[in-house]
Amino acid sequence: MNSFVYDIPTKVYFGKNQLKNLGTELSKYGKKVLLTYGGGSIKKTGLYNKVVAEIEKTGLELFELSGIAPNPRVSSVNAGADICKKENIDVLLAVGGGSVLDCTKFIGAATYYDGDAWDIQLRKVPVKKCLPIITVLTLAATGSEMDAGGVISNPETKDKIGMGFPVMQPKVSFLDPTVTYTVNKFQTACGAADMLSHIMEVYFNMDNDLYMLDCVMEGLMKTIIKYAPIAMEKPDDYEARANLMWTSSWAINGFISGGKQHAWSCHPMEHELSAIYDITHGLGLAILTPRWMEYTLNENTMSKFYQFGVNVFGIDQKLPQMEVAKKSIEMLKEFLFDTLKLQSTLTEIGIDDTDFKVMAKKAAKGGTMYGFQPLDAEDIEKIFRMCL
């Protein structure tokens, strides 16, 4: 069991009508606010107007960067950092889903660097400073609202790189479940798959660690499985949206990992997929995860699958371990592909094996991924093939 440091200072306003506190929180950090957002859906839903009204009411000066894309590009990071430098921005306000939040974190960091922001992703420069960040979340999925990490894409090099620095942790996040009522069925399903994967990447491990955190993870997974279908069926079900939203934050804010230090498996593989094919991250994870499970299930690992099957899917604990393990994979597939109606193969979304070899090498970073089970490029390519 490893030691760890727990440090999650983000303050969260959770629930309806919390935006009235936005102006007060922003003004703690200065006068000049850069509002960052995506393709404009927040204008359609009226959220943009509400946010701007709070900023104006507080007498803050507003600047804007819009057009941050899903799988956010380094070009947006550079554009944002340019505004911050030119206008002496005091505080960043990210309104959107994980892509907008991730991009904003790197804008905050790149403001203190004079070169191309991609250098940060390449670890050429350390990140020791970042503009303060406040977020208004519109999608329950990535957990970016309560962690210090983010993922940025570079379409020119076809790279997608994730990393994090403590200084990028949001100071305050506003989580209003009603804001997610307009998230469509597909994105709701992808968000559920994403947060489920965040938990599974930690839960499936060979370390002897805190039972307490395993129990918490099982509770979070059960919550996703219970409420994602309800939110898809009835988009304005407050209870479902609230449970999903708060679960998304706790799936990845660091609490559940405790002292576990092993590498993640499905996320690095998926990043290669969405770097080249620009697919939705959660969809890629949904296709990959059950195949990764099938590939890593063996006599040594089956006890963890058994625990997962019994405690998350309620499979009869009296059945043989291997039977429960296999059934747990089947039940996960049913959940992802039948209940959430996500596409179940790469073939279905138009991806063939053209790039598998290259992607597998990149994911393995020329060596071995030491996750739940060690995987080298050859293993990863096989898992990609299982997804066809």
Added chain:
Amino acid sequence: MNSFVYDIPTKVYFGKNQLKNLGTELSKYGKKVLLTYGGGSIKKTGLYNKVVAEIEKTGLELFELSGIAPNPRVSSVNAGADICKKENIDVLLAVGGGSVLDCTKFIGAATYYDGDAWDIQLRKVPVKKCLPIITVLTLAATGSEMDAGGVISNPETKDKIGMGFPVMQPKVSFLDPTVTYTVNKFQTACGAADMLSHIMEVYFNMDNDLYMLDCVMEGLMKTIIKYAPIAMEKPDDYEARANLMWTSSWAINGFISGGKQHAWSCHPMEHELSAIYDITHGLGLAILTPRWMEYTLNENTMSKFYQFGVNVFGIDQKLPQMEVAKKSIEMLKEFLFDTLKLQSTLTEIGIDDTDFKVMAKKAAKGGTMYGFQPLDAEDIEKIFRMCL
């Protein structure tokens, strides 16, 4: 479902050999450190020497307040505040269990007040400032290491009053499970009963709230039930001590309560007991809790008991709700009185009904406690009598 603000900024160093970071953390807040502790057990265990060595290594100036008693007295708060004022203390370092930590929080607050510290407990003065507090925890029980509250006793008035203010939240807490190896069987059991009660006070509620948090609470309760007996049997079992220690923090740091705002029930009743009879808080809670359950179980409340029985004690979900409910109380009694070997009645610990009427009135604060079920002084007196 209510809205809420989540704000738990305490940084936690968890695990063995983390004290090497103590000097760095202390020196962030200044040069002059007031070390607070209890009856001197930290000298016997060697923890005192380790802490002082880190302080000296960092070149900080050390002041001391020892002798803080279980059920800490307002006299200690006044004594500590006097030292802080006279010596211009920069930062408080509490080394001990909940009593030392609670007392230190109010020392930090009383430093900024010129009258008797009891005025704070009487809510005569608001607490807006507090010296920064760092803690080294020696007992898994109260959760004071990660929350902003505390309980102080006044032997003269026989009052014991709990309250909290955000500024009293510890900045940093050091949780080393090996430090709790020397906690004896009785105190380990009382700690388990205390943290179990912290969760049950929140879990048993009539609000429709976040299922996700119910799942988390069930996981924490299962953890206590699994590991408390192991820690009693084998005091140096790291896994058991680690699970109990981290669970104690999360049982009361605010996360599990989400938007629930109802009053607690057993804690106010127990505070009256330990205010007069100076018994260990966890023992009082252990005796009270099953009787409070028996008193509040009815057709309207049984579904929550059913959920508790099935999900925490693994009772067969196919049994009738009332049967499961009653069985869950029996299983809790077995756990507290047979497995943890705590005394099961007030009579056994020498308490009779002499003060029940007065205590009941005080607990109800002259009205009704609006907890899981509303309880007035008459109800509370009946519950006290059930404990004889």
